[in-house]
Amino acid sequence: MVTMTAAAACAPLGSQLRQSLLSPHHIRSFSALKLASNQSTRTTPPSREHPPSTPKASTTSGPAPATVITPSSSISSKRASKTEKKVKKAPPASDSTEAQLKQIESMMNMANTSNLFPTMDMWGAKIMTLDVDIPREAPLRMLFSNPVAFWHAIQCNFSNWLKNTFSMYTIAKAQAFTGVNWDSDFRFSHLFLPRTWRQLGNVSSTSPKSWLAPVRRIAMDNYLAIGRAIADKDQATLKALTTADHAVKVNKIIRSRQPGQVWQWKVTSDVSDKALFQEKSFLRPLEMLPGAIVVSIRSGEVYIAKEPPKRGNRLVIHALVKFETKQELNVFTKQGQIVDSETAEPDRVVEEYLVFEKIGWYDNTWQVREQIYK
Numbered sequence: 001m002v003t004m005t006a007a008a009a010c011a012p013l014g015s016q017l018r019q020s021l022l023s024p025h026h027i028r029s030f031s032a033l034k035l036a037s038n039q040s041t042r043t044t045p046p047s048r049e050h051p052p053s054t055p056k057a058s059t060t061s062g063p064a065p066a067t068v069i070t071p072s073s074s075i076s077s078k079r080a081s082k083t084e085k086k087v088k089k090a091p092p093a094s095d096s097t098e099a100q101l102k103q104i105e106s107m108m109n110m111a112n113t114s115n116l117f118p119t120m121d122m123w124g125a126k127i128m129t130l131d132v133d134i135p136r137e138a139p140l141r142m143l144f145s146n147p148v149a150f151w152h153a154i155q156c157n158f159s160n161w162l163k164n165t166f167s168m169y170t171i172a173k174a175q176a177f178t179g180v181n182w183d184s185d186f187r188f189s190h191l192f193l194p195r196t197w198r199q200l201g202n203v204s205s206t207s208p209k210s211w212l213a214p215v216r217r218i219a220m221d222n223y224l225a226i227g228r229a230i231a232d233k234d235q236a237t238l239k240a241l242t243t244a245d246h247a248v249k250v251n252k253i254i255r256s257r258q259p260g261q262v263w264q265w266k267v268t269s270d271v272s273d274k275a276l277f278q279e280k281s282f283l284r285p286l287e288m289l290p291g292a293i294v295v296s297i298r299s300g301e302v303y304i305a306k307e308p309p310k311r312g313n314r315l316v317i318h319a320l321v322k323f324e325t326k327q328e329l330n331v332f333t334k335q336g337q338i339v340d341s342e343t344a345e346p347d348r349v350v351e352e353y354l355v356f357e358k359i360g361w362y363d364n365t366w367q368v369r370e371q372i373y374k
Contacts (some may be wrong), residue, residue: 012122043045086274109122123251129370134294134322136156138153145278163296165200167317168200168203171299171300174301176315179213179214191193194287199211203295205243206278206279216291219294219354222366222367223321225241226238226368228269231264232263238254240365243369264330264332269289278290292323295321297318299321303360310361312361316360319358320354324350327343331343353372357369
C-alpha cells in the first residue's frame, strides 16, 4: 500500500487531473452544469446595455410578472398570429345567388345614376351574334330520296319561322322598325287581324308595304358602300358601317393587298327599288334578282334600366340578309395591267349572308357584324 501511494504521489500532476476529470462522476457533473448554465441564460433578463423595446408600462401598481420566453413559445405565438390574420382576411361565406343578386342590384343602381356619367354606356358591352339561321333547302323530291334530311330541314325552318315571328312581334311592340311610322301603339288586339300575321310571319317579303322594306333598302345601300370602300381603302366608311368580327375581316383584306394595286369593283345587276320591291305570288315568280332578302331576324331587350333610354328603344336587333347580285372585280398592277382572276368575269353571281345589327338606343345606321356561310 505504501508503495502504491508513493507511486501515485510521484506521478505527474497533469495525468492525475486528466484521470480525475475523465471519471464518470465528473462527466455527469459537467453535463449538469451545462444544463444549468443554459437555463440561466434563458431566464436571465437582457442586460442594460441593449434594452429591448418594451410596450408602454401598465398603470396598475406592483411588479410585472416575469415571463419565460422559449423558442417553442415564440414559434407558437407567430403561428397563432398568422392564423389570426388568415381568419381576418377570409371573406364571410355567402350564397352564390345572393351575390349575383347584389351584383345585379349594383349595376341597376349605377345605371340609374347614368345622368352623372352621360358619356358612359352601361349597356354597350360586347354581345354575341344572336341565333339567326340560314333556311334549309327542302324540295319535295328530297322526301323520296332522303326523307330524314327532308324532315330535319322542315323542323329547322319551322323553328326559324317561330323565332322570326316572335322577334317581329317584339320589334312591333317596341315600335322599333326603321322607317315605319306608327299611328298608334301596337296592341295585343292587333294579333287578331290577318294583315298583322302577314307582316309578322313573312320576314322574306319583297313587298314595298312590308315592315322590313326600309331595312332591305338600307342593307343594300350599306352593302354597296362597303364594297366600294374596300376597293378604295376608305377606312372611315368601313368604320361607320362595320362592327365586331366583320370590321376585323375587312381591315385584314385591306392590309393584305399588294402595294400599288388598284381595285375596281361594281355590281352589274339591278339594285334599284324596282328590283328590291317586287310583288311575289305563287303563280308569278320574281322577274329579276331581288338583291337583298331578310331570311332570319332576332331581337332582345338588352337595355334593362328602370328609366327608358333618352333616344330610340331598348332592343338590339340582328337581321340575317341574303345578298344575291352580279358583280365584277378588276385588279390592276402598278403598270396598269389587269390581273387575271375569277373575280374579273362579267356577270358573276355572288351569294352572301351578312348579319346586320341595330342598337336601339344608338343614333347610327345598320352595321354589318358578321358573315355566315352555308
